[in-house]
Amino acid sequence: MRKLFFLLLFVFSLTKVHSQEIYLQTGKNFTNYDYKSDNSSAPSLQAGSGNFYEIGYIMTLNNEKLKYAIGLGLNEYNAIGGSVVNSYSWNTQYLGIQNTFSVAFVKAKGFEGTAHAGLGMSTLIYGKQNLNGQYLDLASQKEFSGFWVAPRLGIQASYNIENDIFLSLGYGYAKSFNLTNSTTEKLSFNTNQIQFGLHFMFK
Numbered sequence: 001m002r003k004l005f006f007l008l009l010f011v012f013s014l015t016k017v018h019s020q021e022i023y024l025q026t027g028k029n030f031t032n033y034d035y036k037s038d039n040s041s042a043p044s045l046q047a048g049s050g051n052f053y054e055i056g057y058i059m060t061l062n063n064e065k066l067k068y069a070i071g072l073g074l075n076e077y078n079a080i081g082g083s084v085v086n087s088y089s090w091n092t093q094y095l096g097i098q099n100t101f102s103v104a105f106v107k108a109k110g111f112e113g114t115a116h117a118g119l120g121m122s123t124l125i126y127g128k129q130n131l132n133g134q135y136l137d138l139a140s141q142k143e144f145s146g147f148w149v150a151p152r153l154g155i156q157a158s159y160n161i162e163n164d165i166f167l168s169l170g171y172g173y174a175k176s177f178n179l180t181n182s183t184t185e186k187l188s189f190n191t192n193q194i195q196f197g198l199h200f201m202f203k
Contacts, residue, residue, distance in 0.1 A: 021058035023071070025168075025197040026051065031189050033079040033090070035143075038184040044083060048090070050076025052193060054098060065104040073098045073120065077176070077189045089130045092138060094148065094176075096122025102156070110160035120150040120174065143187040146180030150189075158199060168197035 029050045056071020074095050081088045100118030107113075124145050127138030138144040154172030161167050176189040 019060045019201055019203060021060075021166075021199050021201045023054075023056055023058060023069070023168075023197055023199045025054040025056075025071075025195050027193060027195040028052070029075055029077060030192045030194075031077045031079060032191075033077075033081075034188045034190060036186045045079050045081040045088075048078030048080050050078040050091075052076065056098065058199070065107075067102045067104075067114070069098070069100045069102065069118075071098045071100075072096075073122070075122065075191075077191065086132055087130075090138070091126075091128050091130075092124060092144060093126040094122040095125045096120055096148070100152075112158050114156050114158070116152070116154040116156060116170075116172065118152050120148075120152060120176075122148050122150070122176075124148075142181045142183050143178065143185045146178050148176050148178050150174040150176040150191075154193070154195075156195065156197075158197070164201040166197075166199040166201065168195070168199060170195035170197065 029052050030047055031050065032047045033045050035045065052073060052075045054071045054073040056069050058067050058069040060067050072095075074093060077092045077094060079090045098118060098120045100116050102114040102116045104112050104114050124139060127141075127144050129136040129138055152172050152174035154170055156168050156170030158166045158168040172193040172195060174189075174191045174193065176191065178187060181187070
């Protein structure tokens with residue numbers, strides 16, 4: 001982690017920042033749980049939906065097409081499942097830092113289309129499992145707690161609505177992995193995200 005931080009500092013020291021943005025994003029997560037265990041069969045799981053919220057800062061680098069964004073995000077990764085006998089639901093919230101590079105592939109008057117690639121880092125701040133009306137705190141479950149990373153890809157379209165204010169609509173896909181879970185029960189999240197954003201540009 002420290003090496004990544006110093007690498008980013010080095011890259012930014014070689015670039016010239018042209019413009020900057022503050023952004024607010026929200027939208028929907030549609031999440032599939034990928035659960036594996038050596039001791040038991042995986043329950044029958046279905047995708048769940050949840051909200052996400054993100055606030056951050058964007059800098060445009062020296063070629064005017066490349067941008068770097070860093071943001072603070074809150075993501076809900078939810079799922080449901082079960083059988084004729086048992087019914088399950090999971091409700092979780094993860095707080096973390098999002099790092100994203102984007103490249104503009106379309107630019108027109110007031111409109112911009114970009115492609116994104118990034119890496120998120122987060123940890124569980126709230127989690128409950130509901131099994132037939134009985135609740136379990138997921139903070140004590142190692143497959144949910146700990147340190148998570150999430151490589152992600154996406155596309156976004158933004159439009160200038162007034163002076164330096166932009167609206168955006170985007171789609172992202174992320175795969176979240178738990179780096180600190182050493183148990184035989186392994187969990188990852190596959191998330192499709194619909195994004196709505198408000199951007200404020202300044203020099």
